Amino acid sequence: MNDAFLKHLEEIRSSTNRALRQLPLSAKPVYLYGPVQYILEGEGKRLRPILVHLSGEAFGANAEDLVNASLAVELLHNFTLVHDDIMDHDDTRHGKPTVHFKWDESTAILAGDGLYAIGQLCISKLSTGQLEAVRAFNQATLMVCEGQAFDKEFEENDAISLDDYFTMIEKKTGWLLGLCAELGAILGRKDLAVREALRAYGLNLGKTFQIQDDLLEIYSDSHQMGKSLGSDVLAGKQTVLTILARDQWKEEWISLNQSLKNKPVAQKLEQLRTFFDRRGIHSRAQEYAREFSRKALATLKVIPDEKRKALELFTDYVLNRKK
């Protein structure tokens, strides 16, 4: 991959981390700001701030606005992670104990609420398009809540189709990336058509991202991912792999699951990998990820050729990520 591009991502990542650590927050109450600081010092991939920057740079947005918008989306993202981790009983995130695991659920609920409020304060600091940005920010938040609700509602439900799943991940993952891409267009004072195209880019990129996430939690290693592997599949959540398995290989899938009961996680993962590989499920899932990334690329046509390169490279970067 393009070295200058990777260097640029690393610069955005570092400056975002710096800005997160320099947020002017009170020290007290420790009950609130202790876990908030713990989250801000975490090692996220900062993909959302990166997308805000790449999109905003394509449209000539103001540098300070890009920092504030980046902080806002990263805080929004972390707010949803902290609350989702409670709901999903996940104990590790970005290689560290989750807030509810390190402290308790009450602390984590309030830390999430605080992160969201701080994010709102960042988005309301913009010098351009504040109102459009605030509306997009909150519309996206509500869609992410809907996505998380579908995710919970779909748990252990064998009737969920691939289309249901795509609807769910478009809301849960796509809308936040759609917001990031749209914010770049808002900050570059682009009209509604361009804003909507950029949002559509993010919705599709989000589906690529989530399918990759489903694959990585089975095919990656937990050290690299910074979270426990296989937790979605093993918790009865819908993933692209389980739906494809259930749709086409129902009996084999049921009997595999029965045979996996009470086995150690490492063994479960190995047998799941073998099953997904041999039945062509792994490659079909990869094909869906590629298809959504092609759709994402197509929406970038609203950007002049010479300005589009970084977002095209970012699309490949998300498609090919290893963690």
Place this chain on the structure above:
Amino acid sequence: MNDAFLKHLEEIRSSTNRALRQLPLSAKPVYLYGPVQYILEGEGKRLRPILVHLSGEAFGANAEDLVNASLAVELLHNFTLVHDDIMDHDDTRHGKPTVHFKWDESTAILAGDGLYAIGQLCISKLSTGQLEAVRAFNQATLMVCEGQAFDKEFEENDAISLDDYFTMIEKKTGWLLGLCAELGAILGRKDLAVREALRAYGLNLGKTFQIQDDLLEIYSDSHQMGKSLGSDVLAGKQTVLTILARDQWKEEWISLNQSLKNKPVAQKLEQLRTFFDRRGIHSRAQEYAREFSRKALATLKVIPDEKRKALELFTDYVLNRKK
């Protein structure tokens, strides 16, 4: 109390309830919108929308803006209640089971998040002073989170002073009422000095309100309050009554608490009432409530005499409320 005034409050309450029920929300996912609708159909006192209206009416604000601002603050209030009820293990609110009790904690966390996002969308719909309103809204939210954090941090801590307690309730309860009063001034296009005076009004009124709340949970009946009585005192939370008791009657207070262990709640409440009455703690707490309401009234001087009446009556209404 003034009949025309009470009739006006009832009109605001009814129109707020109507507006809450008519919010254009999706039906699905039921996991999210089921509990959200359940909350919107609840029987809150709607004191915050009432304050937005009375303040806005004093400054000639636009009627539609008052509805949107009222919806926003009521949704914000309900978001904090749903999350606080999880943290405080409360099972009844406004005479109905709390969300986490009727469904589960995950559902309640997400319903709270959704209520807040919907509230944000309401506040960003204003036709006047949107950005000031959005900033005030989120600043207040963060202060309410700080207040809740202090409340949790102070639990079971015998070193908490009356001043610590006033700081905590100013944040937890005062800032939201301060926001309501300030929103009226923002929507009436008033300058910063007037906005700050109105916010100060709400901060003081909030302290009156919270002291009354502490009194009512000991001296009211649970049917009237729509929630279980004595829960804060019995959960080891700081209340004005317990702090006054501990400060001045330490030994008696410790031995009373020991003697109450394992007794039925009704008996505990009766003995607590007797203690607070005989030691003059009840009347000292009432005096604090009156003192903060006098401070609140003093800040209303920025409003011309003939426009100030409704807010003055509202101050008395909060001071003398029975539920």
